[in-house]
Amino acid sequence: MSPPDADMAGSAVVSAEVRDAIEALLEREAALLDERRYEDWLALYAADAWYWVPHRPEQASPRDEISLFYDDRMLMETRVRRLMTAIAHAETPRARTLRVLSRASVTPAAEAGCDFVATAKFVMTEYRLNAQRLYAGTSRWGLRRASASFLIAWKRVDLVNAEATHEPMSVPF
Numbered sequence: 001m002s003p004p005d006a007d008m009a010g011s012a013v014v015s016a017e018v019r020d021a022i023e024a025l026l027e028r029e030a031a032l033l034d035e036r037r038y039e040d041w042l043a044l045y046a047a048d049a050w051y052w053v054p055h056r057p058e059q060a061s062p063r064d065e066i067s068l069f070y071d072d073r074m075l076m077e078t079r080v081r082r083l084m085t086a087i088a089h090a091e092t093p094r095a096r097t098l099r100v101l102s103r104a105s106v107t108p109a110a111e112a113g114c115d116f117v118a119t120a121k122f123v124m125t126e127y128r129l130n131a132q133r134l135y136a137g138t139s140r141w142g143l144r145r146a147s148a149s150f151l152i153a154w155k156r157v158d159l160v161n162a163e164a165t166h167e168p169m170s171v172p173f
Contacts, residue, residue, distance in 0.1 A: 012108040014116065019106050022118050022143060025150055030099040030122075033172060038080040041172070046144055046151040048113070049073050051172060053157045068162065068169065083170065095128040095171055101139075114142030114153040122157075124173055135173060136160045 014022075025044065032041040045051075052062050053069040062070040071079060102121040109117040117140060124135045137159040143150045157173045 014106045014108060018116070019104075022106050022116060022150060023104050025143070025152075026101060026104055026118060026120060026141065029152070030101055034097050034099055036083075036094070038083050042076060042080050044152050045073065045076065046146075046153045047073060049076065049152055050154045051076055051157075052155070053159065053162070053173065055162055057158050057162060068159070068166070069157075069172070079170075079172070093128060095126050097124055097126050097171060099124045099173075109142070111142065114144050116143045116150070117141065118143060122173065126171065131167075133167065137162070137173070139173065 029041060029044055032038075032044070050073070051069060051071045052067060054062065055066050055068055059065060059067070100123045104118040104120040106116055106118045108115065111117065119138060119140045122135075122137060122139050126133045126135065137157055139158075140156045141152050142154040144153045159173075
């Protein structure tokens with residue numbers, strides 16, 4: 001893959017090839033989650049990855065106050081193991097989900113150990129126990145080059161209603 005090009009003003013522009021590869025990765029992530037292929041989903045993440053859903057949209061750090069989710073790679077693996085067994089009480093019966101992503105904006109970045117940051121709006125519908133819940137918000141992914149593809153170094157999900165009272169959540173967004 002070619003490196004990002006610079007435009008006339010000096011700001012970095014991501015090539016169409018890189019943008020398409022990143023968007024394909026994000027679409028694959030959503031599909032794997034909807035298909036409950038959690039081990040394949042986890043394989044999209046780097047060994048040092050983290051996943052964060054803040055309790056407030058302006059929350060700057062997961063270490064200073066409570067979060068809805070804040071999983072390092074080890075906790076992500078634990079969550080996947082629980083979701084794959086019958087002992088996940090919050091997932092009995094199993095939820096069915098459908099995720100829809102907007103087109104992602106992709107920018108080069110050297111923050112938090114990544115090469116690119118992608119941002120997209122999302123809507124996730126979850127159906128379980130004769131109840132349908134709707135989640136919406138903005139997801140940001142830090143992406144790192146990995147041979148001919150990318151790995152997710154981190155993901156932050158800002159829910160529109162993050163501060164609301166929620167039913168138990170067990171599946172990632």
